[in-house]
Amino acid sequence: MDVSLFIADSLAASVRLGTPLLLAALGELVVQRSGVLNIGLEGLMLVAAFTGVATADVALAGGCSNSTALALGTGAALAAGLIYSAGFAVTAVLCRWDQIVCGMALNLAAIGLTGTLHRGLFLDRGELLSVETFEPIALPLLSDIPILGRLFEQSLPVYIAYLAVPLVTLLLYRSRWGLTVRAAGDNPRAVDASGRSVAAVRCSAILFGGLFGGLAGATLTLADASSFAGNMTAGRGFIALAVVIFGRWHPGWVALVALFFGAANAAQYRLQAVGLDGVPHQLLLALPYLASLLALAWSGGRPGAAPSALGKAYRRSERERES
Amino acid sequence: MNRAPTPLLRFENVSRRFGPVTALDRVTLDVRAGEIHALLGENGAGKSTLMHVAAGLEQPDAGELWIDGQPREIDSPRAAATLGIGLVSQHFALAPALSAEENYELVCRAGRRLYRRRDLEHRLERDGRVHGLRIPSRRPVGELAVGDQQRLEILKALGTESRILILDEPTAALTAHEFEELASVLRRWRKTGRAVVFISHKLEEVLALADRITVLRRGAVVGERIPGDTDATELARLMIGETLPPPLERTQSKPGPVRLRIENLRAERDVGPPLEIPSLTIRGGEIFGVAGIDGNGQQELFQVITGERQSEAGLLEMDGEDRLQADVSQRAARGLGAIPADRHRHGLILAMSVAENLWLRGIPGDRRDLRPRWLRWLPGTLSRRRLVEAAAPVLAEFGIRGEAAAPVSELSGGNQQKVVLARELSREPGVLVAHNPTRGVDVLGARFIHEKLLDHRARGSAIVLISTDLDELLRLSDRLAVLVAGRWRELPPEDRDRDVLGRALGGRLSGGGDG
Numbered sequence: 015m016d017v018s019l020f021i022a023d024s025l026a027a028s029v030r031l032g033t034p035l036l037l038a039a040l041g042e043l044v045v046q047r048s049g050v051l052n053i054g055l056e057g058l059m060l061v062a063a064f065t066g067v068a069t070a071d072v073a074l075a076g077g078c079s080n081s082t083a084l085a086l087g088t089g090a091a092l093a094a095g096l097i098y099s100a101g102f103a104v105t106a107v108l109c110r111w112d113q114i115v116c117g118m119a120l121n122l123a124a125i126g127l128t129g130t131l132h133r134g135l136f137l138d139r140g141e142l143l144s145v146e147t148f149e150p151i152a153l154p155l156l157s158d159i160p161i162l163g164r165l166f167e168q169s170l171p172v173y174i175a176y177l178a179v180p181l182v183t184l185l186l187y188r189s190r191w192g193l194t195v196r197a198a199g200d201n202p203r204a205v206d207a208s209g210r211s212v213a214a215v216r217c218s219a220i221l222f223g224g225l226f227g228g229l230a231g232a233t234l235t236l237a238d239a240s241s242f243a244g245n246m247t248a249g250r251g252f253i254a255l256a257v258v259i260f261g262r263w264h265p266g267w268v269a270l271v272a273l274f275f276g277a278a279n280a281a282q283y284r285l286q287a288v289g290l291d292g293v294p295h296q297l298l299l300a301l302p303y304l305a306s307l308l309a310l311a312w313s314g315g316r317p318g319a320a321p322s323a324l325g326k327a328y329r330r331s332e333r334e335r336e337s
Numbered sequence: 338m339n340r341a342p343t344p345l346l347r348f349e350n351v352s353r354r355f356g357p358v359t360a361l362d363r364v365t366l367d368v369r370a371g372e373i374h375a376l377l378g379e380n381g382a383g384k385s386t387l388m389h390v391a392a393g394l395e396q397p398d399a400g401e402l403w404i405d406g407q408p409r410e411i412d413s414p415r416a417a418a419t420l421g422i423g424l425v426s427q428h429f430a431l432a433p434a435l436s437a438e439e440n441y442e443l444v445c446r447a448g449r450r451l452y453r454r455r456d457l458e459h460r461l462e463r464d465g466r467v468h469g470l471r472i473p474s475r476r477p478v479g480e481l482a483v484g485d486q487q488r489l490e491i492l493k494a495l496g497t498e499s500r501i502l503i504l505d506e507p508t509a510a511l512t513a514h515e516f517e518e519l520a521s522v523l524r525r526w527r528k529t530g531r532a533v534v535f536i537s538h539k540l541e542e543v544l545a546l547a548d549r550i551t552v553l554r555r556g557a558v559v560g561e562r563i564p565g566d567t568d569a570t571e572l573a574r575l576m577i578g579e580t581l582p583p584p585l586e587r588t589q590s591k592p593g594p595v596r597l598r599i600e601n602l603r604a605e606r607d608v609g610p611p612l613e614i615p616s617l618t619i620r621g622g623e624i625f626g627v628a629g630i631d632g633n634g635q636q637e638l639f640q641v642i643t644g645e646r647q648s649e650a651g652l653l654e655m656d657g658e659d660r661l662q663a664d665v666s667q668r669a670a671r672g673l674g675a676i677p678a679d680r681h682r683h684g685l686i687l688a689m690s691v692a693e694n695l696w697l698r699g700i701p702g703d704r705r706d707l708r709p710r711w712l713r714w715l716p717g718t719l720s721r722r723r724l725v726e727a728a729a730p731v732l733a734e735f736g737i738r739g740e741a742a743a744p745v746s747e748l749s750g751g752n753q754q755k756v757v758l759a760r761e762l763s764r765e766p767g768v769l770v771a772h773n774p775t776r777g778v779d780v781l782g783a784r785f786i787h788e789k790l791l792d793h794r795a796r797g798s799a800i801v802l803i804s805t806d807l808d809e810l811l812r813l814s815d816r817l818a819v820l821v822a823g824r825w826r827e828l829p830p831e832d833r834d835r836d837v838l839g840r841a842l843g844g845r846l847s848g849g850g851d852g
Binding site for chain 2: 184188189190191193194196197200201203204205206207208209210321322330
């Protein structure tokens, strides 16, 4: 009885902790399938996490109800993700600057931006940034299953994330937009020759990724932490990049891998709580990062699934630069 | 007398410059309905640039395009498609990871926003049947044969209801049989009152296929001919601006000692059955030709000889010594030269200068002379200027037109290939393996490369010539083998014949039978 409860609890925690990774990775997956590598995901999540919780906090202080505050916060986080990724779209696609440099710049800017605003708007005024998180919703019938029922008492973003897996699959493999996105990542010239704008396709994919990254950020503060701390994403954006690679750029695999990373995270918490003799807790904290390192080492030697045009700016004419 | 009908497409005084280079110089050209119009010229003559202007990929600096007698601006591929101009580029505009039906849907967008796979497949099959173009579905396009990919490109152009179909060097990778199929599709299509523009530098196929031929040289139109009123000699003269030198003389071979020996070699290929070579012995002073379409083990054979690819079993000796385990640099140090098929990816470092590319494999002679004056005492230093100076005689010997200090990417394709050739040959290799050494090189450049290869044969090198060009193979090789689907077969001397070779390449390894 005790053991089965522990397992069910761990499973539920895996699902919950894997959610921000899954959301961010699903968005980034679409971005990368269009041929763009947005390593600014980490910064994007951080900005969205802060915007979400700050908006919800202000709304609560303004007398909004809890659920209204959460809705406003989530909306603000989505908007922040959209705006932040638009910055990436403009620099990396329209200006064709180096995608890695643009992504790094956005990551660094996010740490500075959120840190400064957090300090200036809240900490220095002695205000504590704090909100009520999303309530778990028990799904009827499913949550009544013995033991496994725990899996179906999750917050709204969790359900959205897992529902998004088949939807993104459908979008990528059965929709005209998804077809164009995949073609743009494989050979952008094919898209150009078909009379469609490669830049437009890639920008739309980046904005799509921005929405998902925004929701991932919102999940961190509005579903898990209920507050904000400097640089609180703690590398989750980068781990989401690893999830995309390990998931071989396919939504289904990405979901499994995100779940696996969620489990690594859950295990870390559990083991810390239980306390293993002789194992320093710092080592346990490193578990998710170790898992992503191993995952990258494993999949790094297996190329082939990556979109061929990943990370390359598209120029119609090779001679464009000269003329 | 009737005036000539309004041309479907008319270029009027179209000019285009790239930096200091004039790619197109006031070109005026008519393409009429119902004709196959060949655009003939050497590499770099401006054929592709002219067609890119029509397809919206390049903008002219001066001049106008007329469609149906109306001046039109074509500022994007989309604008070109709207006006009914379809381009099948030399490098296919296909997404290789996507299937044929997906690539087709990408262009025609006939389906719904959310589609079913079956509908896409069905449409590809139906439209393919209408135009007589059968293309395998469901598999990634990158895995299809080049002929299939080309048929898909043509179908894409037809599917968007093009009235003017432009084909840029469509036959570069086709077998003779596939060429005939293409020709019959184009002839059928011409009857519907549309037009085909067909870019080539091969005289024979232009004479066989075209209704009218326009010859370009250095960006300008130098002549227009009807196939019945001209011949290969005249066209060649127009193309290169002088008469072709007499055919190359291949002297009797004087076989020396065995330089390369391969026995029971077996190597995995990325796709298809493994490469298997039962026995191959090449002596100094011999050119051994390997015929076959790329993708049948050609790349793997090249890599197995250079050491880039490990063979699983067998024996490989160079100059009597076992080299099976030796890596690329060891083999190169022991006198192996290599001219890879893809000079951009494997032969050159495009961003580096011509001189640096020449010395990539090491620097002959006393290196102290190449140190900067103020660092003469420091081993390992190199002076950019001295490297460039040292390159001058090599550039002269190989007739390379370009600056030694300039990035090699600024050279024309033919001159780039000569840089690779110069680097490999100036090391005086005992064994040389060359893969499609004259692909994308103009007639005079190809001729020069052939002379150099024969010259090295006379000096005792053993040369493995892997090529898709049958004429090249028949002209240069002392012995011949065919490589089809990884399987190797040496041809007896009496089979040195275009037809026999063509049949063997069709996959028939036993002679005889009806082709």
